[in-house]
Structures are given as C-alpha cells and as structure tokens.
Amino acid sequence: MTIRCEIVSQDRTVFQGDVDIVILPGAAGEMGILPHHAPVLTSLKYGVIKIRHGDKEELFTVAGGMAEVQPDIVTILADAAENIKEIDVTRAQAAKKRAEDALAGLKPEDHDAYLRMEAALRRSTLRLDVVRRYHQVRDGFTEHDASM
Secondary structure, three states, X not given: OOEEEEEEOOOOEEEEEEEOEEEEEEOOEXXXXXXXXXXXXXXXXXXXXXXXXXXXXXXXXXXXXXXXXXXXXXXXXXXXXXXXXXXXXXXXXXXXXXXXXXXXXOOOOOHHHHHHHHHHHHHHHHHHHHHHHOOOOOOOOOHHHXXX
C-alpha cells in the first residue's frame, strides 16, 4: 500500500510519486506520514523531507512552506525545495559567503534586507549541512569544508 507524494516549490515540481512513507519537518516536530493518515495541515520548518519506497530513500531539503496530508496524498508546497543529489556545493558555499558578507555590512534600519539575507544564509547553511550529514561527496567537497 502506498501514498501519493507531491513536492512543489515556487518554480517547479520537485517530486511526484507513490511512496511508502513521507517524513516531514513539521512545525511541531518530525512527522511520519503513512497511507490512510488522518487529514492534517501543517507548516514546515527548514529541514529534510525523507521519502521511502521499498528499499529506496530520497532526501529533499525544504526551506519552509506548508504540507497538506490526506489519506491518499501528501501535498507539499515549499518555499524552496530540492533533491539533495542536485545540490551544487560550490554554489551553496558561495551563497553562504555572500549572505554572511551582506549581513555584516547591513545597517540596523535595513530590516527587510536583513530578513532576506538571513533567509539566504539559513538556506545555504541547510544545504551544506545536509550534504555533510548524508555524506554526499561532490565537487571536491568534504566534511571538513562544511565546517568552514
């Protein structure tokens, strides 16, 4: 028995398929969703969505959003999401550096700019942490590089 899962970000459909379980970073904690789950609507924290089907597991980063759970489908409307296999470590490191530099140069009255840069820093840090945690070695990136 499976449940349909759809992960949609602002610019594309990230995943569609029938799965055995979806594990979400819900606002109240990690949530495991199985087929025939009771209806739920939850906001999502920054974190990792885990999808399992048989002996295969796929991982996706999610930077906020909402999830609607129905007995036969989980619909995730993410502010930003991507499969961790697609993470470009060099780009994530550069984005983190840009956000850190921008935050350091902001004045207190630049509240909107501060919030945008803080969100960019959180997204890039999440991406690098996920790559490190799940031992994805790509583009010459190692665990040591992630701690910088």
